[in-house]
Amino acid sequence: MSDTGSVMEFVILAVVIALVAVGAISGLVISSRKKKQLPPAAPPSAPTITAPPAEPHVGDEAETPREEPRRTIEEVGLPSAEEADSPVAVEDPVAAEAEAPAAPEIETPEPAAGRLVRLRARLARSQNSLGKGLLTLLSREHLDEDTWEEIEETLLTADVGVAPTQELVERLRERVKVLGTRTPDELRTLLREELLTLVGTDLDRAVKTESGLDTPGVVMVVGVNGTGKTTTTGKLARVLVADGRSVVLGAADTFRAAAADQLQTWGERVGARTVRGPEGGDPASIAFDAVKEGIAEGADVVLIDTAGRLHTKTGLMDELGKVKRVVE
Ligand SMILES: Nc1nc2c(ncn2[C@@H]2O[C@H](COP(=O)(O)OP(=O)(O)OP(=O)(O)O)[C@@H](O)[C@H]2O)c(=O)[nH]1
Ligand SMILES: [Mg+2]
Structure with missing residues (x-):
């Protein structure tokens, strides 16, 4: 009986071992099949940084009070005195090219x-x-x-x-x-x-700008705001240049931003030089400089564009009087 019992025990043990072995093998096969079915592993993507970069946070300073500067002034790399003086330090050649104003094409208006x-x-x-x-x-x-x-x-x-x-x-x-x-x-x-x-066909509309002297004729364009002074000054320059006369423009409208640019654009089209000053500057001094430039160049005409104003503004009318006195 004991022999039979030990044989039975052996058989049971062998069956259990066999079952465990089959289970283990089938588990391995399934897992390897699963592995095969999986798509190829994606290449490692850039890590998503969820934590903020290591920068000082509010309160950091409180924990580690800072008495010394983190960098010395030598390490900061301040621009040299020369660089600081130059108004624009352009390093990018592309940007420099884009900023360089293109030479305007000078038109020759028809006489x-x-x-x-x-x-x-x-x-x-x-x-x-x-x-x-x-x-x-x-x-x-x-x-x-x-x-x-x-x-x-x-x-x-x-x-x-x-x-x-x-x-x-x-x-x-x-x-x-x-x-x-x-x-x-x-x-x-x-x-x-x-x-x-x-x-009014009997009206003489000829543009008479001769001064009768050997100095240039001076035309001062005045009027109420936005009535076409600058445009007329530009058109006059065109007419005069077309008739073979040399013109100098004086941008004495220092009140409105870009007024001088507006006049200069007109001038550049016909090759007339524009004398201009700083925005908010003294219009009389610009008018004076323009006439001086006109005399130096031996120009035929100096056209002075002024800022628009109402005749009721006595202060502005006095300013105009000063411009007139200066160019006379
Ligand atoms: N329709 C028409 N528009 C004009 C004429 N002359 C000028 N303009 C327009 O009127 C506007 C004002 O012209 P500007 O020449 O700048 O006038 P301004 O008197 O110099 O103006 P301020 O200097 O600001 O007093 C611009 O939009 C011009 O294009 C014109 O003869 N006919
Ligand atoms: Mg104007």
């Missing part, structure tokens, strides 16, 4: 005579559309308030100006009422007459 031919041709076209528009409106069966307002609007959008528009419309209204009949021919003649009266 006045040739330009007038072109201007007339252009005006003929623009007057045509303006004239046609006005005639269409005036030829309407009933000239009611709305139509007169439309006529006013057409004139204003054609840059005729508020006061001349009102004057023209008033005169037209009167004459149309008196005439009674309004054939297109009659209206055309009427419109032409009134426009010519408005323009």
Whole structure:
């Protein structure tokens, strides 16, 4: 019996060992299969830093009070005196290239005579559309308030100006009422007459800038704010250069930022030098310098652009008086 029992024990033990061995082998196989099914391991990505970089935090100083500077002044690397003096220290050659102002292309405007031919041709076209528009409106069966307002609007959008528009419309209204009949021919003649009266054809519009002496003629452009002084100064420079005269511009508007740039842009287009000073500087001194430059260059004309002002501002009008005295 004892032999049989020991044999049985041995068999049970062998079965248990066999089961454990099978279990272990199958476990290994499954885990290796699982490993095979897994996608290839991703390359190690950059570590995500969740902790802030080691910088002093609020309160750090309190724990470790600092009496000494962390770096000495020699270690800080301050710019040298020379570098500090130079206004712009550009290291990046690309940036330097971008900042370098491109040499402006100088235009040679057409002389006045040739330009007038072109201007007339252009005006003929623009007057045509303006004239046609006005005639269409005036030829309407009933000239009611709305139509007169439309006529006013057409004139204003054609840059005729508020006061001349009102004057023209008033005169037209009167004459149309008196005439009674309004054939297109009659209206055309009427419109032409009134426009010519408005323009004042007997007025001499030649640009006379000769001083009569051997010094340059000086033109000072004054007026209310935003009425086109700088633009007119620029256009005058163009007309004068086109007529073969040499021009120096004086940017005596030191009040508005970029006023001098605006004038200089006009000047550069026709190759006229612009004398300018610091923003907020004395306009009289710039005007003086401009005239001095004009004399030195032997220029024909010096055009001085001034800051806009109301004639009621006595302080500003006095300033203008000073500019005038200085250039005389
Ligand atoms: N439609 C029209 N616009 C003009 C004319 N002349 C100038 N302008 C415009 O009016 C604006 C003011 O012109 P500026 O020449 O700067 O006037 P300004 O009198 O010099 O102005 P401030 O110096 O600020 O007093 C600009 O936008 C010009 O383009 C013009 O004849 N017709
Ligand atoms: Mg201006």
